[in-house]
Amino acid sequence: MTSDPATAAALATATTLAGCWLWHRRLANRHARESAAAQERFQQQLRHERDEHARLLDSLGDVLLQVDDHAHILAANAAAREWFGQRELVGRPAREVLLDDRLVAAVAHCLSRGTPVRERIVTAQHLWAQNEHDTHGTRAWLVDAARVPAPDGSPSVTRVVLRDVTAEHQTEQIRRDFVANASHELRTPLAIINGYLENLLDDAGVEDPAMTRHFLGIMHKHAERISRIVEDMLVISRLESGEAGTLNVEPFGFRSCALDVIERLEPVIREHGAELRLVTPTGDPRIHGDRFYWTQVMFNLIENSLKQNPRPGLRVEVGCTDEPGCQRIWVNDNGIGIPAADLPHIFRRFYRVQKHHSQREIKGTGLGLSIVKRAVEAHGGTIDVHSIPGRETQFTITLPR
Ligand code: ADP
Numbered sequence: 001m002t003s004d005p006a007t008a009a010a011l012a013t014a015t016t017l018a019g020c021w022l023w024h025r026r027l028a029n030r031h032a033r034e035s036a037a038a039q040e041r042f043q044q045q046l047r048h049e050r051d052e053h054a055r056l057l058d059s060l061g062d063v064l065l066q067v068d069d070h071a072h073i074l075a076a077n078a079a080a081r082e083w084f085g086q087r088e089l090v091g092r093p094a095r096e097v098l099l100d101d102r103l104v105a106a107v108a109h110c111l112s113r114g115t116p117v118r119e120r121i122v123t124a125q126h127l128w129a130q131n132e133h134d135t136h137g138t139r140a141w142l143v144d145a146a147r148v149p150a151p152d153g154s155p156s157v158t159r160v161v162l163r164d165v166t167a168e169h170q171t172e173q174i175r176r177d178f179v180a181n182a183s184h185e186l187r188t189p190l191a192i193i194n195g196y197l198e199n200l201l202d203d204a205g206v207e208d209p210a211m212t213r214h215f216l217g218i219m220h221k222h223a224e225r226i227s228r229i230v231e232d233m234l235v236i237s238r239l240e241s242g243e244a245g246t247l248n249v250e251p252f253g254f255r256s257c258a259l260d261v262i263e264r265l266e267p268v269i270r271e272h273g274a275e276l277r278l279v280t281p282t283g284d285p286r287i288h289g290d291r292f293y294w295t296q297v298m299f300n301l302i303e304n305s306l307k308q309n310p311r312p313g314l315r316v317e318v319g320c321t322d323e324p325g326c327q328r329i330w331v332n333d334n335g336i337g338i339p340a341a342d343l344p345h346i347f348r349r350f351y352r353v354q355k356h357h358s359q360r361e362i363k364g365t366g367l368g369l370s371i372v373k374r375a376v377e378a379h380g381g382t383i384d385v386h387s388i389p390g391r392e393t394q395f396t397i398t399l400p401r
Pocket of ligand 1: 300304305306308309333335336337338346347351352353354364365366367368369370393
């Protein structure tokens, strides 16, 4: 051991320096480790945010595409992959993916002018069919394409959102048809009334009381037809509004409801010489529903079975039975039946089966079965029809308890 102070001092300095060096190294190592960990955390955060972002876009029901300035797809969400058949979309030209020329043109318009495009495009359903039964009709899209603001120097991106608005489009179409059909149905009796009024205003008509009465009788009949169409339209509109309180639900006996209707139709039954049977094999079932609408349902079905079949030997059976979990109500007749081609349409508003030439007079408003179907559905039930032309027609309602 040396006691030389210089050496001792040098040793002390060396020890201090070594300590410092070690300390620095440890510090540097710790910094390096911390920085690597921070880097890893940052990468993880980035991955997490990217995944979150993708999950968010995938959770959108709308199709979302991001497109570059050359109309190539940069990104697509799950809805896009689903609608465009799960094909690889990224990197492909939008024109190859979008299936319909007008969709392609809408996106091209936004890309070339840089201005947003928002329009409704109706395409053929077969382009989007997901199975071979799904090829009829049209599919409506709301296209919303706009350039996304990009930071300085970054290439610009255009986002294209396609929203499936087929259901709204169909509802609007049904409304348009309804207005057109209703106007048409009302115009005919109004034109007839106007014609007779013009005749009456002419002196010759007014001078002959018998003729005047005859004209007034015809006008009265057509005015009644107008008011029946208007009443039926109001009933349909109330049922379709789906507003709470539309139905006044209270239990009632099926037999008394059916007997009320049969009593009201007694003159028609007699006129047709028809035989009408009311059968309730499980006693008198209690229906939980709005008696007003059930009276309309029974009236329209029984009246149809009579007025559509004015031929001798007509038998009509009206029945109701309690079954496990449901009630079944039926109106069957052995009349002319309904052709198979018309069956899918008879519940549509204003739909009438083309009549034989001998049956030229229009007997109903064409709204009877639409009211029946809507009233049954408003009570949570379903209605089915089975018919063999020339032999029978059976309407069966199933009402869950
Ligand atoms: P309408 O007011 O003309 O009776 P509906 O909606 O009640 O209209 O019925 C639609 C069409 O369905 C009728 O025009 C008729 O051709 C057919 N139809 C309905 N019920 C029967 C039935 N029991 N027998 C034969 N045809 C029927």
